[in-house]
Amino acid sequence: MGVRWILAAGLWLAGCATSPPPSGLPDSLDVSSRHELTEVPFFPQRDYQCGPASLAMTLAWSGLKVTPEDLKPQVYSAKREGSLPPDMIAAARRRGRIAYPVTSTADLLREVAAGHPVIVLQRLESFWQTQWHYAVVIGYDLERREIVLHSGAEERLAMALDAFEQTWKPWGYWGLVTMDPRRLPASAEPKKYVKAVLGLERTQRWQEAEQAYSSALARWPHHLTAWIGLGNSRYALGNLAGAEQAFRSAVRAKPDSGIPYNNLAHVLMEMNRTEEALAVIRQAIRLGGPQISVYKKTLAEIQRRRNS
Structure with missing residues (x-):
């Protein structure tokens, strides 16, 4: 089955030499001299x-x-x-x-x-x-x-x-x-960092992506996209129980978004908990939003699984 996940959301050349106003420093910069x-x-x-x-x-x-x-x-x-x-x-x-x-x-x-x-x-x-x-x-x-x-x-x-x-x-x-995905950059900002971690997902470095999302959540425990990314990474690694836990945390982080409900429903279906999956995906559909067509496809997939 192809899982219908919803993901967390000019070239130029350097050929090297062998040998403006500055961008500026804040008045107070907390670093050693x-x-x-x-x-x-x-x-x-x-x-x-x-x-x-x-x-x-x-x-x-x-x-x-x-x-x-x-x-x-x-x-x-x-x-x-x-x-x-x-x-x-x-x-x-x-x-x-x-x-x-x-x-x-x-x-x-x-x-x-x-x-x-x-x-x-x-x-x-x-x-x-x-x-x-x-x-x-x-x-x-x-x-x-x-x-x-x-x-x-x-x-x-x-x-x-x-x-x-x-x-x-x-x-x-x-x-x-x-x-290293177990360490955060000193200048890390949540949106920029999670976007950087998505690059690991795209290269299917799932173990490192899981570590990086865990690092992000230790700093920003209510970050929806990081919870979804953690769940997706655990699912890809075959850790369905861990994926379920991550998606439930995503639901708690943003209960008015259908996206974590959609991904949670997929995991529950894979765990043969189809009645729970149906209840969860119906909640996603009730919430609606721009991904409503995806939620409806997920519902149809779960119904086919139940009736097969």
Whole structure:
């Protein structure tokens, strides 16, 4: 049976160099004045391969055994001599990591202060060329107004904060942390985080998705989409009892939405509790909403199961 789940709800290239007003810091930023991550491995890039090198650094930091050569087939285009950001994100997800966006200097500092290295996309300009370049921020010194990066062939490159922001700004302050699903990013916001976890569902990394949704719910215990995602992940793992528990929690989190009732009804049907399933899906239909046609299909499916 194909389960009728309701889910929780311009490309450009970096070919790397070898060597605005700032986005701004709030008046009060709760981080230390200086912090540097010494445990982040350094992989010097090969020609135009800053994408594989940068991603390998953060994935290895997160606990995976991986090298730039392992990632090259997934993120590097020899034809284009560079890496596309969507491919960087997809590669992190395929290896079971949360690819969470970091898009401001304040959030970048929060992540580094919490011990999380951040991949950034810079535009580096010289007299003879302009190139996009991935690097990994591993430290900062606010008194000296410096950022420290693993960049290209250089380990621990110190760069003036204002100059760094000028290079980071051109593509909208694109940054990325690659997190173990059992840990939350320091700058995590519920909607953005759950959207990032959905990427694990799309790559069918169900165990990691379950862990990530559990992490989200420890922080935001009433988040409907996270409960639905947890239930979907447990169902995919064959844990029907766990899926039922998650969907019942989703119902409690938002009793006026038919979506968790729909998914709960599916699980009850799979557990051969068809009368309970019918009562639940009828409640979804009573609530109505934009997914009403899906609820009616679910009802018909349960009725066929009961009559078979």
